Amino acid sequence: MEQYEREKSLIVPLIFTLFCLCVSIGGVLLVINLYFPDLSQPWQPIAAFVLIGSTWIFWILTCFYVCIKTCFRRCRCRDRQIPTALTPRNIPPFAAQNDGGGGHHQHDSIQDTSFASSTDSETPLTYAAV
Numbered sequence: 001m002e003q004y005e006r007e008k009s010l011i012v013p014l015i016f017t018l019f020c021l022c023v024s025i026g027g028v029l030l031v032i033n034l035y036f037p038d039l040s041q042p043w044q045p046i047a048a049f050v051l052i053g054s055t056w057i058f059w060i061l062t063c064f065y066v067c068i069k070t071c072f073r074r075c076r077c078r079d080r081q082i083p084t085a086l087t088p089r090n091i092p093p094f095a096a097q098n099d100g101g102g103g104h105h106q107h108d109s110i111q112d113t114s115f116a117s118s119t120d121s122e123t124p125l126t127y128a129a130v
Contacts, residue, residue, distance in 0.1 A: 019055045026051030 029048035033040045 019058075022051040022054055 026048040029044045029051070033045050033048065
């Protein structure tokens with residue numbers, strides 16, 4: 001069972017912990033600034049907004065990166081064609097097996113439900129929508 005376990009990455013829990021700490025510390029600094037003005041320092045509101053805003057900046061930059069990456073990938077891939085399959089799709093995988101040498105196959109009564117034999121156009125979806 002151990003051979004099938006995925007290797008776990010620590011990057012997601014570390015980023016989650018970092019963001020939680022940033023928002024929590026920023027919130028504490030804002031609470032100190034609002035409710036305990038005697039303990040407040042002039043740098044605390046600025047540090048609080050930077051700590052809270054850093055998580056927002058990260059997610060906005062991540063969304064911007066994904067959008068730009070998608071635009072460049074879409075423009076570069078328009079000339080590519082769908083690769084053709086090297087093996088026929090209309091033969092079920094169990095059809096090549098015999099039932100013990102009797103010469104009788106179990107797939108005689110199976111109907112072909114493959115998409116390879118359809119009469120639909122094989123135009124990529126990006127061209128079909130235009």
